Amino acid sequence: MVYETVPRTVRILLLGEPGVGKTSLILSLVTEEFTEHVPPKAEEITIPADVTPEQVPTNIIDICIPEQSLEQVAEEIERAHVICIVFSVDRQETLNKIATYWLPFVRDNCPEDYRKPVILVGNKIDLIDYSVIDNIWDIAEEYPEVDRCIECSAKSLINVSEMFYNAQKAVLHPINPIYSIEEQE
Ligand code: GTP
Numbered sequence: 001m002v003y004e005t006v007p008r009t010v011r012i013l014l015l016g017e018p019g020v021g022k023t024s025l026i027l028s029l030v031t032e033e034f035t036e037h038v039p040p041k042a043e044e045i046t047i048p049a050d051v052t053p054e055q056v057p058t059n060i061i062d063i064c065i066p067e068q069s070l071e072q073v074a075e076e077i078e079r080a081h082v083i084c085i086v087f088s089v090d091r092q093e094t095l096n097k098i099a100t101y102w103l104p105f106v107r108d109n110c111p112e113d114y115r116k117p118v119i120l121v122g123n124k125i126d127l128i129d130y131s132v133i134d135n136i137w138d139i140a141e142e143y144p145e146v147d148r149c150i151e152c153s154a155k156s157l158i159n160v161s162e163m164f165y166n167a168q169k170a171v172l173h174p175i176n177p178i179y180s181i182e183e184q185e
Contacts, residue, residue, distance in 0.1 A: 010058045012167045013076050015102055016086035017094040021123040023062050024154035025086065029164055034155045040064040047164075054168050077109040081171045082117045082147075084163065089122040089132050089151065099139045103146075115145035117170035121163055122151040147174065 014022040026042040028034050041064035049057045061080065063073055077083065085102045087094040098120060110116050120139065122132055133149055140146040147170040152159035 007081055007171065008056070010054075010056050010168050010171050011061065011079060011081045012058060012084060012164065013061045013063070013080035013082070014084045014086055015063060015073070015077075015106070016084075016121075017088075017091075017097050018065055020086045020088040020091070020094050021154045022086050023064075025121070025123060025152070025160060025163065026060055026062055028154040028157055028160050029060075032157065034157065040067055052168065053165050054172050056168065056172065058164070058168060060164065074105075074109040077106055077116075080116060082119065082167045084119045084121050084167055086121040086123050088124045090124055090127045095122075095132065095135060099142065103139070103143045107143075107145075117147040117174060118143070118145050119163070119167050119170060120146055120149040122149070124153060124155070125151045125158060126153040126156040 014026065016022055023038045023040070023042045024034065026045060027038055030045060042060075042062040044062075045060045047058040047060070049055045052058050061076055063076060065073070083106055085098050085106075087098055089095075103118065106118060107115070120136055122136075131151060133151060136149045140149065148166050150159055150163050150166055152163050154160060
């Protein structure tokens, strides 16, 4: 097993069902406040190295399924170093779609011998008073590319910067070996 060379920039892609809060998470990170009405898709954002904990320039990319073709989303998966799949903790179907749709879609668009790290993000924890993290372990077991899971709220600004920091860390300090050359031996 070898690890992928650590990149000089980190490209973070947010995926997930419509309405789970992808754009809100990006805008809450950047503005440090929650805006009720956000555009369908945030512009690509570059965070300069000196304001990131790991001192690495970081690009954050939003998607908006109704506005983008699946080919465009697939291209963004190919370009990303780490993928955050967001679900809404108050909508079970958005969590179900992670295993039935999003993780297989990400796999289909990554080389077989290099699985990009995935962070599972449960957004909108301000709406519930319990944790859904226990429902995620089965998914993480089935998909070893799931590197970390985090619950957050774009609205209450809980764990928002931590979520992006964890995505950076998954690239720069992977827990799992994310690149295997076994098949080539
Ligand atoms: P698409 O652009 O359709 O893919 O949606 P999206 O995933 O980018 O979601 P968006 O950021 O547009 O948010 C959808 C709705 O959820 C908006 O009404 C937001 O105000 C709301 N929302 C986003 N994050 C939170 C949150 O943490 N808590 C609550 N209560 N509402 C949120």
